[in-house]
Amino acid sequence: MTLAPGSRLGPYEIVAPLGAGGMGEVYRARDSRLGREVAVKVLPASFSNDPDRLRRFEQEARAAGILNHPNITAVHDVGTVDAAPYVVTELLEGETLRSRLAGGPLAPRRAIEYSIQIAHGLAAAHEKGIVHRDLKPENLFVTRDGRVKILDFGLAKLTQPEKGGPQTNLPTETAGTEPGIVMGTLGYMSPEQVRGRPADARSDIFSFGAILYEMLSGKRAFHRETAADTMSAILREEPEDLSTTNRQVPPVLDRIIRHCLEKDPEARFHSAHDLAFQLQLPATDEISGAAEPAPALRLRVPALAIVAVVLLIGAALAVLLLRRPRVETVGRPVRFSVPIPPGTTYSPGPVSRGLSISPDGTRLVVEAISNGRRRLFLRPLDSEKFTELEGTLGASAHFWSPDSRFIAFFADGKVKKVPAAGGPAEELCPAFIDWLGTWGRDGTILLSQIPPGEPGIFRVSDRGGAPVRVLGVDPSDPVALLWPQFLPDGRHFLFQALSP
The missing domain is CATH 1.10.510.10 (Transferase(Phosphotransferase) domain 1)
Structure with missing residues (x-):
C-alpha cells in the first residue's frame, strides 16, 4: 500500500516517504490534532493477510508502546486503514x-x-x-x-509467561537479513x-x-x-x-x-x-x-578538578578539626541484620547503595525486585513491616532528602521523588544516566550526568525543573566528574574526578 503525499491515515497527513523494509513502509506525516510531525509505518495491504507478518507488526507496536525511555523510540499511536495496520512513532532526525x-x-x-x-x-x-x-x-x-x-x-x-503454546522461531527476511x-x-x-x-x-x-x-x-x-x-x-x-x-x-x-x-x-x-x-x-x-589529547589540555582541566577536590577535602578536615571536642568519645558499633521484603529479591541498581537509612535514623529503604521489576520498599527501624513506595517501578540509585521526608531515585530516564510517608511519585527532571545524587538543605539536588557534548555535575531544584550544569570540563577532555556529595554545611560539595 503505497501512499502519496497529501493522502491521510485518520488524523495523519502523509508528507513524504522515508523508506521501506520487510516489515512495512515508513512515511513522514503530520498529526493534524497536535500539529507535530511523526513517522508512520504501514504494513502493505498485500502483506496484511499474512498472519505471521501481521502478528509481528502488532507485536512491535505492543512491545514498544509500553516502553518509555529516552533511548527507545516512542510509540504514539496504532490504527488500521483499508485493512492495513499502521503504527505512529516519534519522528527522528539523524x-x-x-x-x-x-x-x-x-x-x-x-x-x-x-x-x-x-x-x-x-x-x-x-x-x-x-x-x-x-x-x-x-x-x-x-x-x-x-x-x-x-x-x-x-x-x-x-x-x-504466555497463555498460549510455546513460541516458534519462524523465518524472517528484512533489509540486510539473510532469508530463511x-x-x-x-x-x-x-x-x-x-x-x-x-x-x-x-x-x-x-x-x-x-x-x-x-x-x-x-x-x-x-x-x-x-x-x-x-x-x-x-x-x-x-x-x-x-x-x-x-x-x-x-x-x-x-x-x-x-x-x-x-x-x-x-x-x-x-x-x-x-x-x-x-x-x-x-x-x-x-x-x-x-585519545591522547594535547598535553596542555590534559593537564589544565584535570588539575583544576583535582585541586578543587583537594581544597574541598582540606576545608572539610579543617572544619572538623576546629569543631572537634577536646574530650574524644569512642562510638559503639551497632550490628543488626535486615530481612528483605517478603516475596522479593534484593537487587540494587548498578551504582546504587541498594539499602539506606534515613538521615534522622528512623527508617530504612531497600531496592528489591518484585514481579520482575525493581521497586523501593520502606520500613521503620522499629518495625518489621515493609511498605512498597508508590510509583517506584524501575527505581535505582535512590538517595534521601536531608529532612528524611522524601526519597529521590532514577527511573525511566528521569529523576523522581516520592514521599517517605506515602503518596505518588513526582518527576523532577530528565536524567541521561542513573548516577547517585545528593540533596542539599536548601532544596538543591546535584547529579552526575554525561549528556552528549556536556558532561559534568548538574543541579536541579527539589521542586523540579531543567538541570543546570554547575561544574564541567571541555567535551574533548578525558575527565569524568562523578558522585557529588554535599558537605555538612550544605553549601559545598565533594566530587570524584576520574582522569588518566
Missing part, C-alpha cells in the same frame, strides 16, 4: 548507526558514549520483560543531538538464536557485543563469505583481536566485548544494567588515555 559506520570505525570515546546509551535502553526494555532479538546497526538511530535510539521491536519477545533463517539478523545473532533456541536478555547482550566490536574496528565480528560460514563463526570462532584493527582501543573495552560475546549465555553479563555499569566506570579511566 542517521542510523549503519550509515554512521559507513565512514569507518568510531573513536573509542564516541563508541563508548553510544554504547552506554544502548545499554540503558536495553536495560529499560529487559526490566519490562522485553527482549529485542534483532539488535543491529540498522536498528540503532543516532539523532542530530547525539542521542541513540533503539528502533524496530518487530521481532521483540515478551519474556513473561531463525529470528534475528545473520551476523548479529547469538549462538542460541543460530541454534533455534529461545532468546533472552543475554542474547541481546551478545548482539550488543558484536555491534560494539564493529563500532571500534570498522569490521563485522563474524562476517564470512557465506551464510553457513557466518553461522559457524558465531558458534565456534572468536572475532579478530581488536588491537590488530584499532590500536587506540584500550584493553578494558576488549575485555567487555569478549565478555558480551561468550558462546555460553551463562558466561556473559547477566543484565544490561551490569554492562552499562562496566562501560561507565572502568572504561572511563582507560578510554580517556586512548
Whole structure:
C-alpha cells in the first residue's frame, strides 16, 4: 500500500516517504490534532493477510508502546486503514548507526558514549520483560543531538509467561537479513538464536557485543563469505583481536566485548544494567588515555578538578578539626541484620547503595525486585513491616532528602521523588544516566550526568525543573566528574574526578 503525499491515515497527513523494509513502509506525516510531525509505518495491504507478518507488526507496536525511555523510540499511536495496520512513532532526525559506520570505525570515546546509551535502553526494555532479538546497526538511530535510539521491536519477545503454546522461531527476511533463517539478523545473532533456541536478555547482550566490536574496528565480528560460514563463526570462532584493527582501543573495552560475546549465555553479563555499569566506570579511566589529547589540555582541566577536590577535602578536615571536642568519645558499633521484603529479591541498581537509612535514623529503604521489576520498599527501624513506595517501578540509585521526608531515585530516564510517608511519585527532571545524587538543605539536588557534548555535575531544584550544569570540563577532555556529595554545611560539595 503505497501512499502519496497529501493522502491521510485518520488524523495523519502523509508528507513524504522515508523508506521501506520487510516489515512495512515508513512515511513522514503530520498529526493534524497536535500539529507535530511523526513517522508512520504501514504494513502493505498485500502483506496484511499474512498472519505471521501481521502478528509481528502488532507485536512491535505492543512491545514498544509500553516502553518509555529516552533511548527507545516512542510509540504514539496504532490504527488500521483499508485493512492495513499502521503504527505512529516519534519522528527522528539523524542517521542510523549503519550509515554512521559507513565512514569507518568510531573513536573509542564516541563508541563508548553510544554504547552506554544502548545499554540503558536495553536495560529499560529487559526490566519490562522485553527482549529485542534483532539488535543491529540498522536498528540503532543516532539523532542530530547525539542521542541513540533503539528502533524496530518487530521481532521483540515478551519474556513473561504466555497463555498460549510455546513460541516458534519462524523465518524472517528484512533489509540486510539473510532469508530463511531463525529470528534475528545473520551476523548479529547469538549462538542460541543460530541454534533455534529461545532468546533472552543475554542474547541481546551478545548482539550488543558484536555491534560494539564493529563500532571500534570498522569490521563485522563474524562476517564470512557465506551464510553457513557466518553461522559457524558465531558458534565456534572468536572475532579478530581488536588491537590488530584499532590500536587506540584500550584493553578494558576488549575485555567487555569478549565478555558480551561468550558462546555460553551463562558466561556473559547477566543484565544490561551490569554492562552499562562496566562501560561507565572502568572504561572511563582507560578510554580517556586512548585519545591522547594535547598535553596542555590534559593537564589544565584535570588539575583544576583535582585541586578543587583537594581544597574541598582540606576545608572539610579543617572544619572538623576546629569543631572537634577536646574530650574524644569512642562510638559503639551497632550490628543488626535486615530481612528483605517478603516475596522479593534484593537487587540494587548498578551504582546504587541498594539499602539506606534515613538521615534522622528512623527508617530504612531497600531496592528489591518484585514481579520482575525493581521497586523501593520502606520500613521503620522499629518495625518489621515493609511498605512498597508508590510509583517506584524501575527505581535505582535512590538517595534521601536531608529532612528524611522524601526519597529521590532514577527511573525511566528521569529523576523522581516520592514521599517517605506515602503518596505518588513526582518527576523532577530528565536524567541521561542513573548516577547517585545528593540533596542539599536548601532544596538543591546535584547529579552526575554525561549528556552528549556536556558532561559534568548538574543541579536541579527539589521542586523540579531543567538541570543546570554547575561544574564541567571541555567535551574533548578525558575527565569524568562523578558522585557529588554535599558537605555538612550544605553549601559545598565533594566530587570524584576520574582522569588518566
